[in-house]
Amino acid sequence: MSDPAVTPSREPTARLPGWRGIAADWSSDQRSFKTASWGKVMMWVFLLSDTFIFGCFLLSYMTARMSTTVTWPNASEVFSLEIAGHHMPLLLIAIMTFVLITSSGTMAMAVNYGYRRDRKKTAILMLLTAAFGAMFVGMQAFEWSKLISEGVRPWENPFGAQQFGAIFFMITGFHGTHVTIGVIFLLIVARKVWRGDFDTGRPGFFTARKGRYEIVEITGLYWHFVDLVWVFIFAFFYLW
Amino acid sequence: MADIPHDASATVPPAELEEMELYHAHSWWTKYVFSQDAKVIAVQYAVTALVIGFVALVLSWLIRLQLGFPGLVEFIDADRYYQIITMHGMIMVVYLLTALFLGGFGNYLIPLMVGARDMVFPYANMLSFWLYFVAVMLLVISFFVPGGPTGAGWTLYPPQAILSNTPGQQWGIMLMLVSLIVFIIGFTMGGLNYTVTVLQARARGMTLMRLPLTIWGIFVATVMALLAFPALFVAAVMMLFDKYLGTSFFMPTLIEMGEQLSYGGGSPILFQHLFWFFGHPEVYIVALPAFGIVSDLISTHARRNIFGYRMMVWAIVGIGVLSFVVWAHHMYVSGMNPYFGFFFATTTLIIAVPTAIKVYNWVLTLWQGDIHFNPPMLFALGFIVTFVNGGLSGLFLGNVVVDVPLSDTMFVVAHFHMVMGVAPILVIFGAIYHWYPKVTGRMLGDAMAKFHFWVTFLGAYLIFFPMHYLGLMGLPRRYFETEGIMIMPESGHSLNAFISIMAFIVGFAQLVFVFNLIWSLRHGRPSGPNPWRATTLEWQTPTTPPPHGNWGDHLPNVYRWAYDYSVPGAKEDFIPQNEPGSVTKGDPA
Numbered sequence: 121m122s123d124p125a126v127t128p129s130r131e132p133t134a135r136l137p138g139w140r141g142i143a144a145d146w147s148s149d150q151r152s153f154k155t156a157s158w159g160k161v162m163m164w165v166f167l168l169s170d171t172f173i174f175g176c177f178l179l180s181y182m183t184a185r186m187s188t189t190v191t192w193p194n195a196s197e198v199f200s201l202e203i204a205g206h207h208m209p210l211l212l213i214a215i216m217t218f219v220l221i222t223s224s225g226t227m228a229m230a231v232n233y234g235y236r237r238d239r240k241k242t243a244i245l246m247l248l249t250a251a252f253g254a255m256f257v258g259m260q261a262f263e264w265s266k267l268i269s270e271g272v273r274p275w276e277n278p279f280g281a282q283q284f285g286a287i288f289f290m291i292t293g294f295h296g297t298h299v300t301i302g303v304i305f306l307l308i309v310a311r312k313v314w315r316g317d318f319d320t321g322r323p324g325f326f327t328a329r330k331g332r333y334e335i336v337e338i339t340g341l342y343w344h345f346v347d348l349v350w351v352f353i354f355a356f357f358y359l360w
Numbered sequence: 361m362a363d364i365p366h367d368a369s370a371t372v373p374p375a376e377l378e379e380m381e382l383y384h385a386h387s388w389w390t391k392y393v394f395s396q397d398a399k400v401i402a403v404q405y406a407v408t409a410l411v412i413g414f415v416a417l418v419l420s421w422l423i424r425l426q427l428g429f430p431g432l433v434e435f436i437d438a439d440r441y442y443q444i445i446t447m448h449g450m451i452m453v454v455y456l457l458t459a460l461f462l463g464g465f466g467n468y469l470i471p472l473m474v475g476a477r478d479m480v481f482p483y484a485n486m487l488s489f490w491l492y493f494v495a496v497m498l499l500v501i502s503f504f505v506p507g508g509p510t511g512a513g514w515t516l517y518p519p520q521a522i523l524s525n526t527p528g529q530q531w532g533i534m535l536m537l538v539s540l541i542v543f544i545i546g547f548t549m550g551g552l553n554y555t556v557t558v559l560q561a562r563a564r565g566m567t568l569m570r571l572p573l574t575i576w577g578i579f580v581a582t583v584m585a586l587l588a589f590p591a592l593f594v595a596a597v598m599m600l601f602d603k604y605l606g607t608s609f610f611m612p613t614l615i616e617m618g619e620q621l622s623y624g625g626g627s628p629i630l631f632q633h634l635f636w637f638f639g640h641p642e643v644y645i646v647a648l649p650a651f652g653i654v655s656d657l658i659s660t661h662a663r664r665n666i667f668g669y670r671m672m673v674w675a676i677v678g679i680g681v682l683s684f685v686v687w688a689h690h691m692y693v694s695g696m697n698p699y700f701g702f703f704f705a706t707t708t709l710i711i712a713v714p715t716a717i718k719v720y721n722w723v724l725t726l727w728q729g730d731i732h733f734n735p736p737m738l739f740a741l742g743f744i745v746t747f748v749n750g751g752l753s754g755l756f757l758g759n760v761v762v763d764v765p766l767s768d769t770m771f772v773v774a775h776f777h778m779v780m781g782v783a784p785i786l787v788i789f790g791a792i793y794h795w796y797p798k799v800t801g802r803m804l805g806d807a808m809a810k811f812h813f814w815v816t817f818l819g820a821y822l823i824f825f826p827m828h829y830l831g832l833m834g835l836p837r838r839y840f841e842t843e844g845i846m847i848m849p850e851s852g853h854s855l856n857a858f859i860s861i862m863a864f865i866v867g868f869a870q871l872v873f874v875f876n877l878i879w880s881l882r883h884g885r886p887s888g889p890n891p892w893r894a895t896t897l898e899w900q901t902p903t904t905p906p907p908h909g910n911w912g913d914h915l916p917n918v919y920r921w922a923y924d925y926s927v928p929g930a931k932e933d934f935i936p937q938n939e940p941g942s943v944t945k946g947d948p949a
């Protein structure tokens with residue numbers, strides 16, 4: 121995923137501050153976002169579209185929850201762990217959230233080292249991010265199996281409204297898929313960074329274009345987005 | 361910063377972008393099949409869409425056969441009838457119009473008209489087409505599986521869409537939903553390309569306010585599609601779960617054949633909201649590219665600059681935004697809070713304002729123009745008339761009290777066929793007549809084209825106008841049989857038969873068009889690079905058809921807007937966008 125847009129052959133005309141700068145950029149030729157490359161703009165637009173997907177899922181969840189006549193299960197009861205005789209509501213979710221947010225931190229560091237062209241640190245931090253992501257998915261799998269063993273199914277659950285199970289599996293599943301895709305992405309990019317593809321300008325396997333370090337940042341955008349979505353899921357599903 | 365869009369400049373700002381890395385095909389397969397060249401992908405999209413569109417046309421004959429001559433063909437029983445109208449509607453709206461406007465015209469015109477060498481992500485662009493192709497194939501397969509395609513209506517409303525007595529329960533509904541999901545994923549890949557190419561890969565000097573309106577229409581429609589399709593995606597996923605996992609997102613407690621089903625507590629209205637949050641913008645996803653293309657056709661073939669360019673742009677953007685807040689006008693009879701109805705009726709009627717602006721501007725562009733009545737112009741004029749017609753009946757339907765008795769009658773069928781069936785199809789024809797010379801280097805046969813226009817245009821009116829009348833009489837839509845319905849006088853039945861005969865004639869006339877397309881490939885008059893003497897960049901390519909990479913060695917520079925026709929004092933009656941201006945007032949940089 122390479123494109124030439126990142127190193128302009130001229131400085132964009134002295135940028136004006138604030139709104140006037142934005143207006144100047146948009147009424148100029150060639151590019152509307154003067155500092156963003158093609159790949160980055162593409163990722164932003166994609167995330168906007170994906171926001172609408174998650175938005176629709178969450179709104180559907182709220183509709184279902186508000187219109188059902190059966191009582192909605194109490195999240196802090198359902199999602200609790202019994203550890204050494206102690207009842208710990210939301211413990212697992214708290215850890216999962218913590219892991220995911222930490223991974224956002226490591227990702228941000230990877231981006232930073234990527235721009236310094238520090239191959240080793242970038243790759244290691246990306247792998248670390250991927251490991252956190254995989255850990256998150258692992259804990260999610262644990263949570264799923266725990267609920268399934270307690271009898272929660274997409275079509276029924278012992279705690280109350282049947283939509284509870286359906287929506288839980290659907291939304292966390294969809295988000296988990298996003299995380300999984302992110303992990304795969306991170307691994308691929310980390311491998312390329314490690315091998316030095318972006319220093320040697322080795323063409324991509326599919327696209328036959330030269331990659332650039334910026335792909336680390338683009339992956340990062342996706343990763344932060346997936347984290348952000350989790351915060352919303354956490355708030356609306358587990359805390360409400 | 362050039363303030364007035366048609367101020368020509370003598371220079372262009374310095375280049376900001378490096379040359380794009382192009383993918384060079386090495387074999388026949390990568391050149392013509394798995395091609396990464398937007399122009400080839402465009403043709404692939406267009407041909408696939410036209411072929412599947414032809415299937416939908418044949419389906420409409422079957423519908424008309426049953427409505428006009430009930431019982432004549434044994435094959436069409438009630439179940440098959442529902443399958444036929446469902447597939448007809450869905451194919452026409454999504455797989456023909458959306459794919460052809462955005463995938464077909466978008467791919468061909470965006471890189472050429474903005475002065476880029478290709479789409480910014482050619483590989484994703486190729487995937488986009490092949491996913492679309494898979495989606496179409498899934499639909500085709502659904503005609504041959506046990507039980508046939510789904511008969512749920514193109515709106516796929518639950519609960520009936522997935523109940524066991526709706527035709528196509530075994531496989532049809534699944535194939536339909538999966539096909540839509542694949543289509544959406546494929547479209548997203550293409551849509552990101554179109555958006556980013558317009559935003560970030562324009563030629564030197566090509567400001568947003570110098571873009572041809574075609575690009576504005578396609579661009580805004582693409583952005584809308586990227587925001588509207590997610591709702592359909594989510595609805596399709598949830599309905600698949602309802603059907604195959606036994607969840608109850610959309611399914612209330614139900615009794616079927618005396619037995620209570622295991623569903624309970626879901627909301628069918630939720631589906632309707634999701635569907636129409638997609639469905640209404642979809643109307644404009646089809647209409648905005650048509651608006652844009654028509655503006656360019658009119659301006660070119662009337663040798664006049666477009667009237668009120670800025671207004672046209674903002675009207676496109678305004679319509680795009682507004683169309684996201686009107687969706688529930690499709691749900692006046694679904695049981696909503698009356699205040700909602702009030703809100704949605706208001707927003708719906710407000711859309712008439714920017715739309716009317718566009719119509720006035722088209723008419724003012726034509727005013728005192730040097731109108732050439734060649735095929736693209738004829739189709740463009742046909743569009744304006746038809747769109748106004750459909751738009752007027754839309755004003756009726758937008759009002760709750762008027763809509764309630766009319767909803768689900770033939771009046772609605774007449775309305776939406778005028779506004780989103782016939783009107784965009786006319787633009788598609790006009791656009792094909794206009795750009796075919798660029799794609800192939802040959803003109804389409806003129807006499808055949810004119811014949812095609814008059815039969816299609818007049819025929820469409822003879823088909824759909826009487827439907828208004830049938831609708832006002834109370835003839836419901838989606839009825840397999842109207843024979844025993846008391847409200848239908850004998851004349852109503854004769855009218856139905858008349859409509860059907862017209863539909864066959866118009867359908868057959870399309871064969872002339874298809875013949876013309878194929879015949880002119882080899883026998884058409886060579887067109888030269890710029891047969892219409894048009895200003896936009898795609899007509900200024902070094903060769904026709906344009907080469908891989910579009911521009912040869914040098915990217916074009918843009919000095920003026922796209923509408924310099926009949927400029928006083930100029931040596932020709934058009935000045936291409938890449939011709940430098942002599943004046944330097946208001947120059948950028």
Ligand code: HEM
Nearest residue numbers: 420423445446449452453513514515780781837838839863
């Ligand atoms: C070739 C000319 C066409 C003819 C003769 C035709 C005719 C019909 C007829 C008779 C119906 C069924 C009405 C009923 O429910 O009883 C129908 C439905 C429909 N048509 Fe067309 N049509 C044509 C083209 C188009 C086009 C170009 C579009 C694209 C927007 C379109 C979209 C639809 C839709 C969305 C439905 C509703 C399907 C449903 O009720 O689920 N049609 N058409």
Ligand SMILES: [Cu+2]
Nearest residue numbers: 640687689690
């Ligand atoms: Cu609508």
